[in-house]
Amino acid sequence: MGGTNPYIQKADYELPHVAYTVTFIAPGGVKTKVEVDPTKIPYGPTGLPGSLLDVAMGNGILLEHVCGGVCACSTCHVIVKQGLESCNEGTDDEFDQLEEAPITTLQSRLGCQCVANGTKDIVVEIPAVNKNLVKEGH
Numbered sequence: 001m002g003g004t005n006p007y008i009q010k011a012d013y014e015l016p017h018v019a020y021t022v023t024f025i026a027p028g029g030v031k032t033k034v035e036v037d038p039t040k041i042p043y044g045p046t047g048l049p050g051s052l053l054d055v056a057m058g059n060g061i062l063l064e065h066v067c068g069g070v071c072a073c074s075t076c077h078v079i080v081k082q083g084l085e086s087c088n089e090g091t092d093d094e095f096d097q098l099e100e101a102p103i104t105t106l107q108s109r110l111g112c113q114c115v116a117n118g119t120k121d122i123v124v125e126i127p128a129v130n131k132n133l134v135k136e137g138h
């Protein structure tokens with residue numbers, strides 16, 4: 001599912017011009033490193049083009065995205081452990097949504113709203129507490 005959310009501030013971001021890598025650290029610690037090819041962005045219709053969610057989905061990485069990548073939940077919460085300085089600034093709407101995540105850090109972002117410009121390689125942790133409560137029947 002993809003789309004746009006007319007109720008939020010439009011995020012400002014710069015797409016990469018060169019290839020860079022994103023290393024996803026899954027809950028449990030398994031690391032998967034993927035190369036982002038700027039010519040393949042967007043990988044799909046979900047999240048901002050080139051967002052960490054877009055990159056994850058385009059490379060078979062499981063990252064929850066209950067609202068379909070439109071900044072209306074917090075299930076795509078990620079912790080950007082390296083390369084955050086090459087990512088777009090989060091909007092107030094993004095940080096408002098992040099407050100709904102169970103645990104956040106100063107490096108927390110919504111995967112669907114965080115777009116790297118390709119000047120740094122990125123390392124992101126997918127927190128173990130990112131749960132899709134609907135799916136899990138709570």
Ligand code: FES
Nearest residue numbers: 065067069076112
């Ligand atoms: S998928 Fe819902 S805020 Fe990112």
